[in-house]
Amino acid sequence: MSDISVPAHGLRSRLHRSATDPVNILMLLLLAVLAYLVLWPFIQLTIETLTWSQGDRRLSRDAVPGEFTWFHWLQATTGPLSTKVLYGPLINTMITGIVSTILALLAGGVLAWCVVRSDMPGKRWLQPILTLPYILPSFAIALAWETVFRSPKVGGQPGLFEALLGTAPPEWLSYGAVPISITLAIHYFPFAYLLVAGALATIDSQMEEGALISGAGRLMILRRITFPVVAPAFAAAFILTFGKTIGQFALPFLLGAPTQYHTVATMVYANLALGLDSMAFVLAIVLIAMSLVAIWFSNRFVGKKSRRFETISGKGFRSRTIALGAWRWPVFTAVAMFSFTVGILPLILLGVQSVMLIDGFYGLENLTSHFWFGTSNPEIAFGEPGVLHNDIILGATWNTLKLAFISAVIASVVGLVIAYISVRRADNPLARALDQISFIPFLFPTIAFGAMYLTLFAEPVGPIPALYGTFTLLVLISVVSRLPYSVKTGVTAVTQIGKELEEAAELAGAGWGMRFRRIIMPLASSGVLSGMMVSFVGVMRELSLIILLITPSTRVLMTVGFGYAEEGLSQLSNALVLIVAVLTIIGELILMWIGKGKMARLRDKQS
């Protein structure tokens, strides 16, 4: 089946060829599956915003449960509340979303360049640390911010800022747009860092050397070679970061709610908390629309220029770092200090809190290992034993690892396939649709997504078995919720792989499956592995997505941790967060080690 060697003979053979082309078959198959797993829940969500629900009887006397209505949309867009519920938060969302995304892209890009392309010392240690902020739950970063910049009006001990400088920090530094943007950027810059680092790793030094010989300066090289090559990675990072920041609610709530600073996402959350689900869904659809616009812009940007950025070609490959000279140590110091502040310090704070008998009270006599190793003591924490002495936690740890690993692997492979289709068949509207559908789960309010999967898989429907209460269902929803990430990372990776490699293989008689396995997967592996790490971490930390689908036998660490946090047992929940962080780091190191071996072998073969 070598389609390019045989010239096309009329419509019939073309039809026949496209019907038997494995890529087309795969595309249609994936479209059907995603339509059921993503589009159908999305349509249900939309329908719910257009239907009176049981609970709506309290909103309006006209409510007839089950009947069609524009009520929720009218309330959100033109009702007396619309400024407070929609338009005001929308502006705040745009501001914090754009500012934090720009900050994250800047930080991620600069750091990636230092780590991958420069001869900065200590890279091996800094590399994993730089992904730590994403591993920590976003609220941990918000809490750390509060520890430093807390305003005296919340009571308790003064913050670090006040303790050191003697004056209270200004309110705009404690709460509102500034701290939200900065902490969001800290939490999400690893996206940009991982994606850009993946792209930079594929730059052939020969391109730069060529430029140098032709007389280009360092800045010129950066501007004319390095930056264009990593542009698709920046575009992907832009979408992921922007999408995630506008969808994030825990952090804006912690740092915004004290002064009534609301974003659309916190409004979604507030409406859900008050049981006004339909209103929450209207706002969720607004969020989805916002990010679809962002995707559209970025697709245009990447799509038009992508051919120019192919860096992995059939020719030889060499990677050489750039000497920083006198700047070597200053750069190292700056990067190390930054990594320490955003990656290690919050972990230390959590760790210290988990060994304090009375939380928030600093002093040696207050230290205890009870919350880690202790057995049940009725005087402490309702007699809850330490986390390492607790059978439930051991079972939950195993479940968590299994779920995160399986989901991350499946999501990455499926994501790469979708990415391949949407890059290589960019002119096919169905391929573009596939790309866009795969992004929808990103902005679904996760709790609503979970609820819909409960309904979707509670009973067998045709050939689809009932999956309620099974581990499979958890894997399924985790994979779908991670697709947006894995597709975006996949697109970045595939865009850089020159077509001629595949064309050569095709001429040599390799079928599509063989080409995908032997060319695309290995060459994309560095980017895809980064994506796999992101997914691994994401699944480990996920709570609201799966809380409705969990049964006691499929318990995971975060649901146990949620129980502790709910009871105010912060030492135990901190200890659990730390366990999750440590497991994630181990998982990352394993993935990195696998990835290194693969890339190294590949390079050996090439040279």
Next chain:
Amino acid sequence: MKTKRNLRLLATTAALGLMLGNVAAADDAWQKSAGVGAYANETQDWAAIEAAAREEGQVVIYSVSSRIAKLVDGFKEKYGIDIIGHDMPSDLQIEKLRRENNAGVHAVDVLFNAEAALLLNEALPDELVWNFIPDGMTDDLDTGETEPFLIQRHSSRVVYYNTALNPDGAPIDSLWDLTRDEWKGRTLLPSPLEDSLSANFIQTVLHNAEEMAAAYEREFGEPITYSEGVLEAVEDNATITEPDAGMEWLFRFLGNEPVFQGSTTKIFKNVGDVQQDNPPLGITTFSKMRKNKEGIYAAAPIYDLDPVFGVSYPTALVMANEAPHPNAAKLLIRYMMEEDGFKPWNEPGDYAARSSIEATQVEDFNLPKFDDLNLWPINPEEIYFTKYGFLALYLALG
């Protein structure tokens, strides 16, 4: 075999019935075996129930409190039955149950749930849950604690102050003090937009407008007058026609920049921390007083606050519709109402519904009786039906 198929048929019919909004007929057999609904008043043969429960072997509970895990060993020892506990917020329990019911999945037996408004207005009328009252307890409980659903305990949200830095007693004596300049930016509470119990507190103040008006006069010595902002908000609001003292309080309170904090424990600590100069006040859970520590945290609730000490809300025990282990469910519900099964929740500030257990609590903790506290219980009906109006008002006044 045949009964199994019949049961499945029954379950499917029940699910179908639910979707059509016609539920009454289908699950008669289950109601009989569970002793709820039409069979609620039949005498309970506890020996038979226990035998049947042992046969069932396990009981599944959705619990708003993770302390349910504390019951597992004792219950197993006493009855040989496994408790399969599942921590979940109250509203999600009902959401999950509704979806399971619609799909014909019946996996849970008991709900331990603090969302009185949803239980009363959705879960009970839609027959997602049933009220089961174990024999011999009615003397020990008020009527309001057995109908429409069985109540295990009462919790409250109250106002705390720092006792170490206010040795002469509470710095305020009225809720209206919270609207004074000297408390600007110095009241902590969980955001009502995030925490439904905090919303309940504010809503309950709004529902008691007359008492708020009287308290205003006592505090300021003149009848209440309404601010521009309140009058405007009323004009814009479709469901509210007249301003009242509750709204005026909320308007002034929000204008006084209260600080919203996520965790009730944190609020307690920030109020009670003895190493500060100017401690704030905090609206938080009554039972946080157990966290007081000599020389570290010192805080107490303001019992004689005018017009009210705080707002109380119940935690209910109900049986899930078509519970697969109805007898074990009955046994667990009874157990959690008894001294042994109540133990994990026995702490100062949370009151057992049963007066016999409460009497011990009052003695052990040296606290006033629950009925002697000047608490406003939430009105689940009002809370439910005014939720949207509240959101509108809250955002308009803020």
